[in-house]
Structure formats: structure tokens, C-alpha cells
Amino acid sequence: MASSVTKLDNTKIVAEFLNSFDTFLFDCDGVLWSGTHLLPNVIETLDLLKKLNKKVLFVTNNSTKSREEYTKKFSNFGIEGITKEEIFSSSFATAIYMKNFTNLDSSKDKIWVFGESGIEKELQEVGFTTIGGTDPRLNEPWDQQATPFLPVDPEVKCVVAGLDQSINFHKLCVTFNYLKVPEVQYVATNIDTTFPGKPYLQPGCGSMINLLTTSSGREEPPNCGKPSQLMLDAVFKAYPDLKRERCCMVGDRLNTDIKFGIDGGLGGQLLVLSGVEKAECLTDLSHGFELPNFFAEKLGDVYELYSE
């Protein structure tokens, strides 16, 4: 194991770890919960951080829910008191990007959405009109002659694509036809090729993006999820007083979460092994990604060891 990766495995190390940072940014799937299961001692760890006056933020590549809907997800898991302002999702980062970093005019340009309601709601919140997405007519079988979604609407200037757990051929065909229009821009919420579930791992947004990109012959789209720094820019815009060296990113993936923290110059990165990565990733470096400075079996170890 690389000597620079410290395992959180005793009370002293955990105390030093907690003293090193004022702000903790958490990935959610695979860190706080796995699919529909809350992971052990997550609530206790978050309560402990609050008691120690740490700032706690959530930075998720999951685009399927809006930040508003995400607060309900926390509440359903028994994690109370989380506000929309503490949540940064890839759909929110995408909306910020579309509004501020493209030439689209949200008062008249439309966006075709391949993905779930989180994308629609965040884009709408910054003023865009969205079509496609969760429109129930897209659940009808694909019929070239009968689809109400083609020919393409010339007011659509961009396709925003994310994970769609209701993926079907109708959605793929219409999205494909928008992508065949060279003037239509193409942006992805995130590029995670898998996402954790319990007990089964599942294909992720990045794999669906790959289908769309391959079929349409497009270049890979820009994406707004970790490890892209667009998400961190949104965090520092919202909380300008944060000091990077006093922030720690906590996640379960080297190629998104940990890279995000390292690229962003955050003082700490904690890898937890309760999601995608297994312990081997710390010794078999064939994956080619930089290692974090801390790791733990699970987030709840912070509480368990601190309480000892």
C-alpha cells in the first residue's frame, strides 16, 4: 500500500483527521447509502460533525433528482435538517453551466432532455424550457410515423443527457435525431459508467452517454459532474469563505470523487470502501488514478472510532 494513504483505524488518527478540516464534502451513493439502504452509523457521523461545528455539504453526480427532491431523500433515510443550499448535484451544476457558460438564451432557447426529473427541474429553475425528459408520451412504443417528438423542434439548441432509469428506444431515437443536427449542442450531466446499488452494481450515466455519442457520431460532450471542476466552482460560488486546504472530499470512487478533490486542491480526500472501489485499488495501481490521503472501510468508522 502506498505509504501516503492513511487508514482511519484508530481513535488518535480519527481525531487528527477531524482536526485537519472545517468542511466535509460528501458524495452520497456508496458513501451515505447504497441504493435504498442507509449505510451503518452515517447519521451518527453526520451528527458528530455537526457537534464539532464542521460544515457539511453534499456533492453528488446523481442527476435524477432536483436538489429540492434530494432533501426529501435525506429525510426518508432519517437524515434530518439538510437544506437545498447544502446540496450540489450534477443536474444543478449543468443548469448553472447552461445558463452561464453557453451562448444559449434561457428566455427563448429550448433544451431536449434525455434523463430524469432532476435535470428538467434544475434547468427550468434557471429559466429554460425543456422538452422530452419525463414526458409520458415517450413511454409509448417508438413509431417513426406516430411520434409527436419528430421532426426536431428548431427552437431546441441543446441536448442535455443524464442517467435515465426509464431508458427506452423511443427516447434513444428522438435524442439521436436531435444529436444528428450539427447546430444542436450536447452536454452531459456526468460520466460515471456505473452506479452503486444493493446488492447489484448498475450501468451508469456515462454508459448511456456512450450509446448516444457512438450512435450519433458526436464528439464526447462536456460534462458537469465530478471530476469536472464545474461542480466545485458552484460550491465556492455559494460559499466563498471556504478554504480549500481545510476542505475534505469524501467519496467511493477514485476516478470521480477523489480526482475531483485532488484536482480542486482540497486539503483532504477520504476514500470509503462501501461503494464502487475495493481495497485492491490502493495497492494495484493499474487503474492509473491518484490515491487519496485517507481511506476507511466505511464513513461510519469515523463515529465508531471517535466514540471509543
Next chain:
Amino acid sequence: MASSVTKLDNTKIVAEFLNSFDTFLFDCDGVLWSGTHLLPNVIETLDLLKKLNKKVLFVTNNSTKSREEYTKKFSNFGIEGITKEEIFSSSFATAIYMKNFTNLDSSKDKIWVFGESGIEKELQEVGFTTIGGTDPRLNEPWDQQATPFLPVDPEVKCVVAGLDQSINFHKLCVTFNYLKVPEVQYVATNIDTTFPGKPYLQPGCGSMINLLTTSSGREEPPNCGKPSQLMLDAVFKAYPDLKRERCCMVGDRLNTDIKFGIDGGLGGQLLVLSGVEKAECLTDLSHGFELPNFFAEKLGDVYELYSE
């Protein structure tokens, strides 16, 4: 335009073209029909070839139907008298490949199918037990706890994947979990990234394969469709008297049909512009594929010009 590509645009050239070959191998989608529409003068051209004692075979990457079902498709288009033995599909070629070129034992090894009924029926015809595929339980919403398809069946030794126009997240998740088992082999029917429809082009098998390959982290699978020579091997096995230099491949794609004919050493390749490729592909060579020795706007031109 490359001087070596002869356009079928007058009676004399068409007569020379027909005299040069005894056997014509036809791609179907984009050549004979486009989606649900028969292309003009296709029946007349096939009748003409029959009258001239030419052998006519059909070589399609479409895996969705069995050869038996394909004969009905011809019949529904008014093309009568085509037999199963004259049709070579990528699902048939895949079944031949699985039976003869893998270490699987069709009497006991099972195959998980991602795709339509053509794949199931051809694999079953050579003796394999298939699971997945068109099982209606796969149309239920994906539910990690409730799916009857996981955990994986240890008797499954291979995933065969093809185009699935009823693609959904349940199918993707189960197929993904089979692909995460290193011992399970992985074979694709074909790798066309698009397939023609009317009026809209659609994402093809190769794009879905890409989703599966990307998400599972697998290597690209071997594939049994054009331009792979496995399909031509099946043709020459069935018709050992054919002479390659007297065969002409007719298709609408440079990267599958025409490459298939060139790689197989067939005497002729006729590109028709009624499907995927447009005339520009003959002058703008940035696609990087070899050109055919003949082209025509559409197959029906053979009949129209011959009759002049």
C-alpha cells in the same frame, strides 16, 4: 470521384455489370426496403435476376428476426419465394459461431440473450438453452430485490447481445451483472452503430453493445455480422460451389457491406445510396474505408436501366 467506381447509369454498363457475376448477395435494410417501406423497383430487379439465372442470397446484420421469420418479412413486402436457406442473418451466423467456434456445450451451457427473438430462435435451433431475451418478466420495472433474473445463473456461460428495440433498464442491469462475471463469454451479433428507418435514422446494435461494454469494463466482443467474415464463411459452407470472383455484394454501408465484400475477395461490390451512405462518401474519403467498384442511386436502377 475515384475513377475506379463505376456508376450504373446506362443500359450498356448495367448489361456488363450483370454479365460479370453469377451470384448477388444483398443487404436488406436500406437496399431492398427502408424501415417498413419497400424501395422502388426492387421486386422487378429481383425478378430480372431470376430470369437471368442469377443466384440471389440475402446477408443481413439485422438480428431481430430468425431466418424463418425473415421469409415472412420478404413475403409481406410482396417479395415471394424466398426460402430460409437463401437468408443469412447475424443471429444465424452467431448461432453457427457459438456452436462451432467456442468451447460451449449446447446440451448443457445456457446463454443470456440481450436482444430480440431472432437471436433466441437461431441459438435454440442449434441446441442452446437461452434465458433473458424476450422474457416478458424483463418488461417489469427494474427492482434489485424483486428481479427473478439475479443472482446470475451459474449455468450461463455466455452473453449474446444484439439490437433490442425494447431496451430497458431491467435488461441492461441484468446483462451488466452477467458481464461482470469474468468467466462468462461475450459475443455481439453485429456492430452497426445505426440502422436505417424511414424517415428517421435510428441507433443500432453497435451503440447498445457500446453501452454494455463501457459499463461492464469488458473488452470489445467478437461480432458475427458484416464485415466479419464469419457470415461469409456460413454462406460458402452452405454453397460450396460459389466462385468468389463471380459474386457481387450489394449494400448501403461502406464500413459493413462493402468492406465485407472486399475483405472476402468477392469480384464485385455495389453501393446503393438508398440507405445510410450519401454520394459524398465517394469523394470525401475522410471516412477511411475502401470504395466499391460499382455504385447506383438505388437497386431498382438495375431494372430501370436494363429495361430501357
